[in-house]
Amino acid sequence: MAYRYLLFHKPYNVLSQFSDNSSPEQRRSTLKDYIPVENVYPVGRLDHDSEGLMLLTDHGALQHQLSHPKFHHPRTYWVQVENIPTPTAIDQLRKGGLVIQNYRTRPTQVRLLEEEPPFPDRDPPIRYRKSIPTAWIEITLTEGHNRQVRRMTAAVGFPTLRLVRVAIGHLQLQGLAPGEWRNVTSEELRSLLHWMNQTQPRPRLRTPRSHC
Template identity: 75%
Template sequence: MSYRYLLFHKPYNVLCQFTDDSSIEQRRSTLKDYIPVPSVYPVGRLDYDSEGLLLLTNDGQLQHQLSDPKFQHPRTYWVQVERIPDETALRQLRQGVEIQGYCTRPATVILLQAEPPLPPRNPPIRFRKTVPTSWLEMTLTEGRNRQVRRMTASVGFPTLRLVRIRIGYLSLEGLQPGQWREVTAEELHHLRQKFYIGNAKR
């Protein structure tokens, strides 16, 4: 079997699956609208209203290793929030916050001094003239449902825009929204080293 490994820049308001099986009257965009490669599946998920890096493959072993929380595989996000978090809020996010009766694992959280180099979102977020916004870089080692949004809301700074920029060694760099490419041999080597996975046919 020939394995495929793809990186995709998921746009805003695109389902992280190849079909829309909901009962919503107006069909929503899916991965099928962008990726014409058969039999590959996303590793993990990005919410409909989130953007950024998605890895797709037909390599079931790698998919399991990257999805299983026990391996604590890092995922990094740029997060636009309402207002400017103070050091107390940043420390809470780093140490772990309680959401839905669960305390999140410690995270790396940096308050960015400038807006990150991202293409504009379509449609843009709704700005409030009287409320400033800021950007965080957050690296988590778990991926619970809407975790980043719930974490920032729990410390009083709601998420306005959420973009995943890295999955471990893999980066969003060079991909515009809706674009995809094959994982390079070097990138795949780093993934295999992380999990001690033997060589597989490309």
């Protein structure tokens, strides 16, 4: 039986899981409200207040490799922040070494976007302050600590207002509206499986014992 691989554009305030055990008055939307496919599970997660690309599959080995931090699989985010980040702040994010909780961030790729991305308005909208401008930056991480992007931008003085994951490796959000999903294409799957094969740990060779 063939494995399933799906891409999904998670909207704001949707949980990255198929069930919510909260009380009825606190219950949020889940993946089950959007994806009518059984036995697939998200690779990693997005917080309820984050949006963007998710990969779901029933391929357990691939799920493990894409989720495990030792494989350093890149994930790219477009992040709307409060105020205009300074070159110093961008450099701090890029170089890594920010102390957040109990870890230091790795070096990462960061750039200031010249134009606002053409995303639909968020519901509910972000908080706007007339006296404070906003800007969008692109951040590509190869690690995935809890709420890391938000903590990184806050650590350099530019709080995150909106966070959208636009890529998981070579897989792209482009073409998916919020709440839409699709099957991974054959070309995307070939690249995904090639990466998996390239990053699989190779067995250690044992040195033959001498019988002397």
